[in-house]
Amino acid sequence: MNNTEPFTETMLAGRWRERGQRIRELGREIRRDKSGLAGFIMIALLVAMAVAAPLLAPHDPAAQDLRSRLTPPAWTEKGTPAHFLGTDHLGRDVLSRVIYGSRVSLVVGAAVVLLAGGFGVLMGLLAGYLGGRMDSFVMRWIDTQVAFPGLLLALIILAVVGPSMLTVIVVLALNGWMVYGRMTRGAVLAVRQTEYVEAAEMVGCTSSRIIFRHILPNLTSPLLTLAILEFARIVLAEAALSFLGLGIQPPATSWGLDVANGKDYIFRAWWLVTMPGIAISLTVLAVNLLASWLRLISDPQEREKQFARHMAARDRRAAKRSANAPREKEAAV
Amino acid sequence: MGRYILKRLWHGIIVILGVTVIVFTVTRMIGDPVKLMLPLEATVEQRAVFEKQLGLDRPIPIQFVEFLGDMARFDFGDSLWQHRPAMEIVFERMPYTLGLSFAAIGLAVLLAVPLGIVAALRPGGVSDRSTVFFSLLGLSIPQFWLGLLLIVVFAVNLHWLPTSGAATPTHMLLPAITLALPALARIVMIVRSSMIDELNRQYVKTAFAKGLPVARVVGLHALRNAGLPVVTLVGWELIRAVAGYSVVVETVFAWPGLGMTAMQAIDREDLILLQAIVFTVAILVVLINILMDAAYTVIDPRLKLS
Numbered sequence: 001m002n003n004t005e006p007f008t009e010t011m012l013a014g015r016w017r018e019r020g021q022r023i024r025e026l027g028r029e030i031r032r033d034k035s036g037l038a039g040f041i042m043i044a045l046l047v048a049m050a051v052a053a054p055l056l057a058p059h060d061p062a063a064q065d066l067r068s069r070l071t072p073p074a075w076t077e078k079g080t081p082a083h084f085l086g087t088d089h090l091g092r093d094v095l096s097r098v099i100y101g102s103r104v105s106l107v108v109g110a111a112v113v114l115l116a117g118g119f120g121v122l123m124g125l126l127a128g129y130l131g132g133r134m135d136s137f138v139m140r141w142i143d144t145q146v147a148f149p150g151l152l153l154a155l156i157i158l159a160v161v162g163p164s165m166l167t168v169i170v171v172l173a174l175n176g177w178m179v180y181g182r183m184t185r186g187a188v189l190a191v192r193q194t195e196y197v198e199a200a201e202m203v204g205c206t207s208s209r210i211i212f213r214h215i216l217p218n219l220t221s222p223l224l225t226l227a228i229l230e231f232a233r234i235v236l237a238e239a240a241l242s243f244l245g246l247g248i249q250p251p252a253t254s255w256g257l258d259v260a261n262g263k264d265y266i267f268r269a270w271w272l273v274t275m276p277g278i279a280i281s282l283t284v285l286a287v288n289l290l291a292s293w294l295r296l297i298s299d300p301q302e303r304e305k306q307f308a309r310h311m312a313a314r315d316r317r318a319a320k321r322s323a324n325a326p327r328e329k330e331a332a333v
Numbered sequence: 334m335g336r337y338i339l340k341r342l343w344h345g346i347i348v349i350l351g352v353t354v355i356v357f358t359v360t361r362m363i364g365d366p367v368k369l370m371l372p373l374e375a376t377v378e379q380r381a382v383f384e385k386q387l388g389l390d391r392p393i394p395i396q397f398v399e400f401l402g403d404m405a406r407f408d409f410g411d412s413l414w415q416h417r418p419a420m421e422i423v424f425e426r427m428p429y430t431l432g433l434s435f436a437a438i439g440l441a442v443l444l445a446v447p448l449g450i451v452a453a454l455r456p457g458g459v460s461d462r463s464t465v466f467f468s469l470l471g472l473s474i475p476q477f478w479l480g481l482l483l484i485v486v487f488a489v490n491l492h493w494l495p496t497s498g499a500a501t502p503t504h505m506l507l508p509a510i511t512l513a514l515p516a517l518a519r520i521v522m523i524v525r526s527s528m529i530d531e532l533n534r535q536y537v538k539t540a541f542a543k544g545l546p547v548a549r550v551v552g553l554h555a556l557r558n559a560g561l562p563v564v565t566l567v568g569w570e571l572i573r574a575v576a577g578y579s580v581v582v583e584t585v586f587a588w589p590g591l592g593m594t595a596m597q598a599i600d601r602e603d604l605i606l607l608q609a610i611v612f613t614v615a616i617l618v619v620l621i622n623i624l625m626d627a628a629y630t631v632i633d634p635r636l637k638l639s
Contacts, residue, residue: 147348149576149614156607159599160359236475240581243477259478266485277478285473309457
């Protein structure tokens with residue numbers, strides 16, 4: 001029985017090495033795909049900005065300075081470097097508000113994804129694995145809730161219960177768990193048919209072992225892509241809710257809230273609306289680029305397609321060049 | 334086919350019931366509707382009178398049954414804000430939202446299909462990659478921000494178009510563009526990917542080998558076969574436009590549709606009008622769903638549902 005120990009150690013060491021290799025491969029892949037790399041860098045910068053907000057922001061985002069209200073950005077005529085992106089109607093520094101606003105977007109996005117994803121995956125697992133009545137109950141629930149006018153209901157709930165970051169998170173999660181549920185159930189059903197799961201069941205593996213060891217690993221990459229896409233959607237949704245006044249409330253800072261505040265000064269102070277809007281757009285774009293890249297590398301079919309397209313485009317360009325070249329030679333002669 | 338429609342109608346009824354249960358619960362049980370509807374200085378006696386008037390002093394199950402009965406008759410009571418039947422207001426505003434949404438999605442489809450086809454014809458090429466990039470960009474821009482920017486650029490600086498309201502047909506242009514953009518981006522992506530898949534199939538190569546003109550093969554044969562996922566998405570986008578995004582876009586452009594009315598009702602805490610709006614929107618969504626299902630059978634005759 002002693003010889004099983006070194007075997008297990010080799011197994012574990014091998015697994016860690018495999019993980020290291022995979023991480024290096026991922027690194028290579030993302031460097032190759034420039035848009036994915038751009039997305040990844042932008043998100044990394046965003047997270048760093050959100051975490052280091054108290055160190056980065058030149059001013060307190062809620063500090064009012066009525067003497068310097070509506071100062072334009074530093075690169076314009078009346079701007080000052082003290083307020084690099086200008087100030088709003090209460091004299092609050094726009095750059096600091098943008099930096100602190102990233103915290104809200106990231107926190108709400110992550111919280112909703114975790115909450116909705118957790119609940120959705122759980123429901124999907126129950127539906128797919130237990131089957132029968134549970135399955136039809138969950139699917140019918142999903143089908144019904146998907147047909148609800150989600151944003152309207154969210155607005156009403158927020159209006160009645162009172163908007164705050166917590167209620168926004170809960171409402172957005174309630175609205176958005178269904179997509180995880182459907183995907184998880186699909187994945188579970190697909191995996192359950194396979195022979196290795198059947199073998200595991202026959203050998204006597206407990207349900208939890210089958211779920212964690214066989215089913216969930218197949219789920220991670222499509223789930224991750226879905227979660228990232230949902231994250232982008234949630235950032236936009238939170239911005240819209242805050243813009244309508246039913247999301248994050250002052251004195252907290254949210255990009256959507258800033259756009260709403262700046263809306264009244266849109267002709268006099270264009271930077272109030274533009275800066276938070278650019279922040280939202282860049283964030284969501286970065287997340288979308290990352291999601292595209294992730295989908296590409298995790299699905300071998302997509303990778304093949306992209307490779308084939310790349311080759312086809314290259315051939316077309318080469319064909320065009322060689323079609324032009326002989327004519328030039330004739331002209332020279 | 335008839336049985337399928339009945340099944341969908343039944344599903345629709347359950348959805349509408351579910352929505353109304355939620356609205357009922359939220360307004361009566363979680364929120365305090367009387368507190369919201371009465372002015373702050375109302376005395377206890379005035380509250381009691383108001384409650385009796387609205388039937389809020391009766392036990393919840395009875396209230397709910399009454400509510401269901403009212404709903405079936407489309408009678409939500411008088412709007413607290415405008416003091417006339419809430420459904421009347423809803424029917425007045427509904428055409429604005431429907432018109433804007435259909436115009437927007439129609440615009441999106443009209444632009445997206447050619448763009449997607451052009452991108453699919455040369456996959457990996459410049460037009461393809463730029464289409465994908467601009468689609469991602471279009472998905473990433475918040476609609477309320479886009480609307481504001483369009484107002485500033487086109488209405489204020491260039492004076493080409495009006496800023497807000499719904500007086501003339503040109504008033505619909507900017508809101509329709511704003512509502513259309515994310516839908517445009519998503520539809521382009523799906524047209525492109527469906528067409529790429531379709532154009533790689535054997536029958537397309539056979540058709541080209543036969544010498545059929547490119548336009549005919551792509552536009553007639555490939556497009557029809559690639560159409561199903563596109564129609565699914567278009568229906569989904571229409572629903573999202575009517576039930577969701579219209580709130581934001583209508584608010585930005587002061588377009589007098591159901592979305593803006595909902596925001597106004599929320600501002601004035603007019604729960605009766607809100608209930609009427611949510612109910613109507615739920616019905617609209619169900620109807621659009623059924624319409625889309627019927628459209629499938631037209632597009633793909635194999636899907637004659639039995």
